[in-house]
Amino acid sequence: MTAQQAAVPITGTVRVTIAVPTYRRPEDLRVALPLLLAQAREVGGRAGGHYLVDVLVVDNDAEASARPVVTRFAAPELRYVVEPTPGIAAVRNRALDEADDSRLLAFIDDDECPLDGWLAALVDTWERTGAAAVAGRILAEYAGELDPWIRAGDFFVRRTLPTGTPIGVSAANNLLLDLDQIRRHGVRFSTALRLGGGEDTLFSRTLARAGGRLVWCHESVAVDRVPLQRMTRAWVLTRAWSHGNAAVLTELRLASGSRARAGLRVLWTGRGFVRVAGGAGRWLWGTLLRSDRHRARGLRAVCRGAGMVGAACGVIYEEYARNGRRWRLSWGERRR
DSSP: OOTTOOOOOOOSOEEEEEEEEESSOHHHHHHHHHHHHHHHHHHHTSTTOOEEEEEEEEEOOTTOTTHHHHHHHOOTTEEEEEOOSOSHHHHHHHHHHHTTTOSEEEEEOTTEEEOTTHHHHHHHHHHHHOOSEEEEEEEEEESSOOOHHHHHTTTTOOOOOOTTOEESOOOSSEEEEEHHHHHHHTOOOOOTTTTSSOHHHHHHHHHHHTTOOEEEEEEEEEEEEEOGGGSSHHHHHHHHHHHHHHHHHHHHHHSOSHHHHHHHHHHHHHHHHHHHHHHHHHHHHHHHHTOHHHHHHHHHHHHHHHHHHHHHTTEEEOTTOSSSOOEEEOOOOOOO
16 A cells, blocks of 8 residues: 555445436436445445445436436435436536535446446445545447447447556546545536536546546446447547547636637647548558558547547537537636
């Protein structure tokens, strides 16, 4: 155990909340909830009895469409609230508020299923390291046969690292937060991106900048159930554009002052064009070699680079827009 990895002394009862953001996915929620309740009971029933775990569903549908699914389980560990403000950042902030008497908060998406030991592994890693955030693995499960072109491009393959490895950024679809540290650092999810993605990237990077340590947990695994509508070339390439867009928007919102942001716009415009050119070259090389991998990875680089240039020029892609309009132009980077 190094100085950077201080074990957490457990005295008394530690309350843990599993938060499930949801929006009009009743079937996914119906599959996930019994698994999450089992995880809550497993950790809550461990020897020593130090943990008390509940499951919180935060419904982002003002019409409360998830309520019948939650009510059906009628479990004492299960809570349900509606967050009417559209956007995943508002939902995650509502989870932070609802877990005000908890020490730990674990996020998992409504279309994911935890594997055995998912929560226990996150908690154990937190105990050993005392980290402000612990991130786990995501594995993909496909609804049908995957396009060989998409498989060659590894579009749904996420990173994996040894447990305890320090990280500087994390998604929030398999993430445990030490709320004592989160509150001390004053970090919340920014609503400035509205219905765009990247709120978890901005959150985790802000936390790291504030001095919070983030570590990896290899043993904590959640399975992302990929539906057919996402198993298309158009979807994965649009997602690459969105990720490039969100990455640069995060950089802009982390910058201090308009002068710094102006410099970043120039820098990321250049980097975006370099990525587009490099991706186009790789696609051409793959075409000559008849290599699906080079063609797929090349086109992904082109789209990601284009998203970076778009963000630098003020174009925001709202991946989770609900009115059919996903693109907007904005030069404001106020932190909210």
